[in-house]
Amino acid sequence: LxxxxxxxxxxxxxxxxxxxxxxxxxxxxxxxxxxxxxxxxxVPNMLGLENESDYFNKGIHYCTKCDAPFYQGRVTASVGVGNYLLESGLLLSRMASKMYLILRGGKLAGDKDLVAAIENNKNIEIVTQSSVKAISGNSVLQQITIVDSSGAEKVLDVDALFIEMGSKxxxxxxxxxxxxxxxxxxxxxxxxxxxxxxxxxxxxxxxxxxxxxxxxxxxxxxxxxxxxxxxxxxxxxxxxxxxxxxxxxxxxxxx
Ligand SMILES: Cc1cc2nc3c(=O)[nH]c(=O)nc-3n(C[C@H](O)[C@H](O)[C@H](O)COP(=O)(O)OP(=O)(O)OC[C@H]3O[C@@H](n4cnc5c(N)ncnc54)[C@H](O)[C@@H]3O)c2cc1C
Incomplete structure (x- = not known):
């Protein structure tokens, strides 16, 4: 100036x-x-959940490589597309006490080295044919509700959900x-x-x-x-x- x-x-x-x-x-x-x-x-793509922006940076995150270190020793989940999702799962598995990798399809797909690393990782629980239906908590995220292809719902207690849906x-x-x-x-x-x-x-x-x-x-x-x-x-x-x-x-x- x-x-x-x-x-x-x-x-x-x-x-x-x-x-x-x-x-x-x-x-x-x-x-x-x-x-x-x-x-x-x-601009990162959102998942499209009703109250998603209420939990932005309070458990909902859009950049795993930026924000994963906040969840050392805590429970996390990732949802998203392609290699972004695989990379998110692997990064979190190195810091979180447990991580859920939520897949819409029936099996992992993408870079074969990433897929192999995830399959051999005991810290990652792969949840297939499922999507995130709802998120809830008090001032921070506490639970996600997932729904599988048969319509059955399940609530997972998590400290964070990482959304890796690409960007615009x-x-x-x-x-x-x-x-x-x-x-x-x-x-x-x-x-x-x-x-x-x-x-x-x-x-x-x-x-x-x-x-x-x-x-x-x-x-x-x-x-x-x-x-x-x-x-x-x-x-x-x-x-x-x-x-x-x-x-x-x-x-x-x-x-
Ligand atoms: C959720 C999230 C967390 C992140 N955390 C980290 C982190 O911890 N550490 C880190 O190093 N990086 C982090 N990043 C990445 C970092 O934010 C980006 O790498 C960096 O901001 C890129 O800078 P940029 O100038 O290219 O774009 P931006 O910072 O996005 O700035 C672009 C600007 O251009 C404006 N603009 C766009 N189109 C127009 C238009 N047509 N007319 C006028 N203005 C326009 C936008 O409004 C915006 O203000 C994070 C990213 C996200 C999404």
Whole structure:
């Protein structure tokens, strides 16, 4: 802000190319830009239970690798899809006293190494052909009700339910300008470069592995520097170097 940056709270509805860059339409206004850095993140899919949001972070969690350590020595359950679910079960089994892996189908499916690791894990109870029908508790989650394919219900006492149903990334407003992979993520290369020379991207909405805060922050800095370089080059200036090196005696130092 001390460098005259401006923060605007608004929602981007459409980005289109214009004669000298981009026209950015938001809910409340319109902006012109020569370059854009995208970092819209992703939103986890909910299970769709009536009172699900009442227990958010009070026993209901959407990121096992982020929140599993809170449940050392406690009873947990996971529900979800594909390898996300398998990974959730394995991570929790290393910390929880017991974990229920709730499957809609009749058997485990997905990465064969993950499946084998789960099958050999005594801490995981696999509950097949079942889904979560309800959750309950007082100020924190205490029970989940599961229902099997015959309609029979069972109540499990748990301290947490991890929901790993994948996530949504909304890129409708820019999908005509950048390449998006089959998982709906913006394809980027080093420096946050997208398939469009003037658009850069960072964070959870991109193809980078390990969707974590510190990774997103670092990549945001990369994408920002790349956008700066792009703008400097438009003005015929050299921009900043991506890598600094100095030779002292016979040795080259990169920093
Ligand atoms: C439940 C949960 C727990 C997590 N816990 C941890 C943790 O403990 N440690 C950790 O390292 N990571 C954790 N993560 C992951 C971490 O939150 C992300 O990796 C990180 O926030 C990604 O940063 P980002 O900038 O890409 O996206 P976000 O932080 O999601 O920010 C994106 C922003 O863009 C805005 N936006 C989206 N579309 C538009 C639009 N069209 N116009 C204007 N604004 C828009 C969104 O509203 C949002 O404010 C967790 C994630 C979840 C879901």
């Amino acid at each position: 001390s460098f005259k940056g401006e923060i605007v709270y608004d929602t981007i509805e459409k980005i289109d190319e214009s004669e000298d860059g981009f026209k950015i339409k938001t809910t409340r206004s319109e902006y012109a830009a020569k370059s854009v850095v995208l970092a819209p993140g992703k 990334i909304n890129l409708d407003y820019v999908k005509h300008l950048v390449k998006i992979n089959t998982k709906g993520e913006i394809e980027i290369e080093s420096g946050g470069m997208t398939s469009h020379p003037a658009i850069f991207a960072a964070g959870d909405a991109t193809t980078i592995p390990y969707k974590q805060i510190i990774v997103a922050c670092g990549d945001g800095s990369n994408a920002g520097l790349s956008a700066f370089n792009y703008l400097e080059k438009l003005k015929g200036k050299p921009g900043v170097r991506a890598d600094w090196k100095k030779q002292i005696g016979g040795q080259v130092f990169h920093y």
